[in-house]
Amino acid sequence: MHRSLVVLFGMGLSTLPLAGCSSRGDGGSGADGASVNVARETPPIHVEQTEVMLKNGQPAIEQLYREALAQCSKGPTPVKPLEGDVVEKLGRTFFDVWYEGERMAVKADKWDFTEAARGPGCEFVPTHEARLTITEPGAMITIDLVKHTGTRQPSQGVVRQALAPTAPGDDKLRAAVAAQLARQGQGDLMSKDLGQANEAGQPCARVEGVSGEMCIWSGGRQWGFDPGPANDGDRMDAPIDSILLRSTPTNGTGHQWSTQRMTVGEAFDADVFAVPSGLSLSQVEE
Numbered sequence: 001m002h003r004s005l006v007v008l009f010g011m012g013l014s015t016l017p018l019a020g021c022s023s024r025g026d027g028g029s030g031a032d033g034a035s036v037n038v039a040r041e042t043p044p045i046h047v048e049q050t051e052v053m054l055k056n057g058q059p060a061i062e063q064l065y066r067e068a069l070a071q072c073s074k075g076p077t078p079v080k081p082l083e084g085d086v087v088e089k090l091g092r093t094f095f096d097v098w099y100e101g102e103r104m105a106v107k108a109d110k111w112d113f114t115e116a117a118r119g120p121g122c123e124f125v126p127t128h129e130a131r132l133t134i135t136e137p138g139a140m141i142t143i144d145l146v147k148h149t150g151t152r153q154p155s156q157g158v159v160r161q162a163l164a165p166t167a168p169g170d171d172k173l174r175a176a177v178a179a180q181l182a183r184q185g186q187g188d189l190m191s192k193d194l195g196q197a198n199e200a201g202q203p204c205a206r207v208e209g210v211s212g213e214m215c216i217w218s219g220g221r222q223w224g225f226d227p228g229p230a231n232d233g234d235r236m237d238a239p240i241d242s243i244l245l246r247s248t249p250t251n252g253t254g255h256q257w258s259t260q261r262m263t264v265g266e267a268f269d270a271d272v273f274a275v276p277s278g279l280s281l282s283q284v285e286e
Helices: 060-073 170-183
Strands: 045-055 092-100 103-116 122-136 139-144 149-153 192-199 202-208 212-217 244-249 254-264 280-283
Touching: 045 060, 060 103, 060 122, 192 212, 202 244, 202 254, 212 254
Parallel strands: 149 280
Antiparallel strands: 045 092, 045 254, 092 103, 103 122, 122 139, 139 149, 192 202, 202 212, 212 244, 244 254
8 A cells, every 4th residue: 555545554444445555566576476676776866854853943952952051141150052053953963865776875963962060050062973874785784973883784785666656546545544534533644645846856745644744755666765655753864765855844843854955867976885994893693
């Protein structure tokens, strides 16, 4: 079943005829019956994005810092604030994601702050997490770029299957699911398709769900990228089969995603898939 039909499972929908539905098409099977990995044909794709947690329309962590700084500044004790460029990063996670064939790499930088407990006064200290995840045939490598450590574990690489065209019965199935959710008093759990849009120069499918509105890249179905509802929560990785270009949380509270740049078919430096030197990698067995 296509992910745009239902955003939640296990909600008492077992009486509906869902078993025969799949977003993967039969065209993704080879002569021997094995699924074809369409990810192998994926051209170079690079996405630059930012995620921030909002509260009442404002970046929550940045606002928390500003309130703490204002409170500290009222007293007679010394105050050591954060640098201005750090304040602008607070509560944000900055992403670079690269896809090419059966490989992908995700670099994420996340910023927060803490208050140092050293003597009188207020000393604010930035905290920074940085992670690089490389997935390729044979291994998935996860690297802590701050501690210079990482793990390597077996992986088959990036695998995606072709998506089937929207079936004529999807609208009827959507209506049946919506009707049952409404009878259960959970009609607001049904995602709503809002049509096509454009974000960062790329086509995307607009969907309205419980957490708000999102726009998911719709230009990569032939490589297995699903334009259905995507994960818009706090994370430091990226889905293999979906690219969320934008999300706007309901009532200004929740996770906001924005895309600064996305390129498709433009070559990038292959070093993005290289493990930085000087790291201590431990092996994780399956």
